[in-house]
Amino acid sequence: MYKTVLVPVDGSPMATRALDVASEMCRLFGARLITLCVYRHHSPLEASLSMVRVKQAAERPDDSLKTYASEIAAAAKARALDSGVEDVTAYAKRGQPSRAIVAFARQHECDLVVLGARGNGDIEGFLLGSVSHKVASLAPQHCLIVR
Structure with a gap:
């Protein structure tokens, strides 16, 4: 029935x-599974206020976020492979989550x-609606x- 299934992940229990x-589902249908972790781009002002602290002075907050998102997507891929899914790919992308x-x-x-009903969203998700609602x-x- 389904050939390619996308699972956006953010490291939350719901995801x-x-x-x-x-x-x-992918095991039952023999479908391909794609995990995707979307991280938000930080403007220079947001980067200066970011709670992400870089390991090296040369590393930008976006680079740290991309590394973290890649780790989340890779962990999801490993979990899917461990559960018996044969074709799994992991991606990390920058952007506004629902649009991305x-x-x-x-x-x-x-x-x-x-999608999980609620993830690790910020206060904006409570005020403007969840990512899952927007994607749906x-x-x-x-x-x-x-x-």
Whole structure:
């Protein structure tokens, strides 16, 4: 039924639950699984106020965030492989999460997007709506929101 399933991950327990559901679906359908961790770009002002502290003076906050996002996506890939999914790919992308997820799903021709109901979002998510809600509203693909 599904050939390519996208699971956006952020390291939260809900994202891990979504990953487990997607992994089971991929095993059943013989589908390809893609994990994606989206990190937000920091403007110079935001970078100066960032809670991310760099390891070296030459490293920018965006570089630290990309490394962290890559680690989250890789850990999700390893979990999916351990659960028996045979074809798994991991990506880290910069951007506004809901828009980046929808664009990525379209670009990679994903049939299904599986998301956790709530992730590690900031206060904006509480005020303006969650990433999962925005993706479900914007994506042309089927979306499964896991609680």
